[in-house]
Amino acid sequence: MKNNRFIIFAGLLAIIAVVFYFATNVDQVEDKETKMKVAFVYLTNPGDHGWTYAHEVGRQQVQEHFGDKVETSYVENVPEGPDATRVIRELAQNGNDMIFTTSFGYMEPTLKVAKEFPNIKFDHITGYMRAENMATGNIRFYEGRYVQGVVAGLTTKSNKIGYVAAFPIPEVIQGINSFAQGLKSVNKDATISVVWANTWYDPVKEGDAAKVLIAEGADVLAQHTDSPAMLQTAEKSGVFGFGQSSDMHEFAPSAQLFASVNNWGPYYISQIQKALDGSWTTGEGPDHWAGNTWKGLSEDFLVLTDFKNMPSNVAKAAQEARDGIANGSINIFSGPMMDNEGNQILASGEVLDDGGLWAMNYYVDGVIGKIPN
């Protein structure tokens, strides 16, 4: 009996191992010596229709652009933490020349492995730590949210905007404040109510947050969480919303006004091209700031889907806002700018620099409530 139990447990473990093998398989595309080998580390399955999906689209663009010159591979479902260190190290040992790690939580694992393999180029997405052979790439996501604010301000009838947010970190706060700046540029009476879901991903809770905001009178919803649940709720309740990370119109054909889509392809292609040319660098100085790429609408790192479900004058205003940010005529955070407690952040004529953007710990005027600690 005891022996039997052991065998069954071993069998169970084997089943689990097989499942895990399929869940985190390495997809090698082809193998030739002369090619440059580039690997990508993904947080979830590329079928998540959100964050990782956008990176996978970027990888496919790389493959298409370089053809036979570059060989790409990826590892999916890599948890942030010690597992990530193991996976990144394995990729480094397997002869990859360049490794892109595509989530904030891979920052320290990447740094650790980068120090062990000084000849391999590491490119971490959305972090702030850099080394001689580790650069950072990021998208100015908040620029799309300004345009969302403009559309929301011209669409709302109740002048109440609901905003479902994940965690009170600078990136999310930048988004809320940028949205508020866009909103105020067209509608001085509208306000934003923020609900923190305290999760990036919990469809039911995101949907509940949307229902609550609608019950409180919001008629346009924005989100900084990952699932399409909020838009589905908006669709059902006859209000409007914006898609997150990828086009979500299939979930909400009559509710999605537009979506800001992360477009990593151009960044990956330019970084790999630089590596091929020998001009890839992480810059000078202790923080390697020159190696930090942070671009948005102007370089098509962020693209907006078609403006739908809105009258033509609103679509026109949205297009003008988009173009204004892209060509630099609109500066989203420029003075005079007040926080929502009446303190002046920027005097007339002042502009917030990148350091100021990453230090945001306040809501600008127009947002209701306080940021939780």
Add this chain to the structure above:
Amino acid sequence: MIDALVLTILMTSVPLILAATGELVVERSGVLNLGLEGMMLMGAVSAFALTYVSGSLLVGLLAGVISGCLTAAIFGFFVLGLATNQVATGLALTIFGTGLSGLIGSDFVGKAIEGLPTVFPETLSNMSFIGVFFALDAIAYLSVFIALLVWIFLFKSKYGLVLRACGISHNSAHSLGYKVLTVRWCSILFGGMMAGLGGAYLPLMLTPHWSEGMTSGRGWIALALVVFASWMPSRIIYGAILFGAITIMQLAGQARGWTIPPQFLSSLPYIATIFVLVLISSKGTAKYLAPSDLTRPFISSK
């Protein structure tokens, strides 16, 4: 405005009522199945996939129930057939269900379906005050009905008494001639069906799409709920609504600019469960305690 909030609270509590009621029966018979999350995910993915393919919500619901039941059968095979450790097997079932549902569901990510319709016409649900209770779907009413049936079965019928006896002392039940393993098999399969149905409610009603790991810990909350309810079916309903109300009120509180930290409110269900645990163990009355043979494998000495 209040109506909409109450409706949201009721809908959020439905999957908790279903999964916890099933688990309550399982635990009453003396088995702890920690695989709720895995069974709910299997129910969710099967329900979505079959609804998407067949276009019929009924087929989807049945698929959810059946796949929850089949997943539970794997668990039953190990803990009853081979008398393995219930805690370890249950945890393995959660990991297994999470992985397998992700694999099955990968083709269905990014697809949308029409959710369940409401049962009563709008004229009823538009009434003030009581209208909200007519604005729900069939599964919501069914969940309360099932909890009621389970209460009648457990405490008003002979079979319920036998089931509880198996949970309190399987050796006594066995020596009286009752088939302990058969009773436990039935309760485990019932628990699986309920978890599958609870899981199916997520992609069919709450958020009509499938995405990996979409239960996000609701299986664990349902487990806490069984303890919170001190193994009494009626308290599952109050408890689920209370847990739902805490979740929704913390969201509504934020929308209204209340200053209570949302992290604190999010942890309230767990704090409440610990509080109940302390309360029932200090009370010491056997009626409120866990079945005494819970997690102890039964090996018949033939």
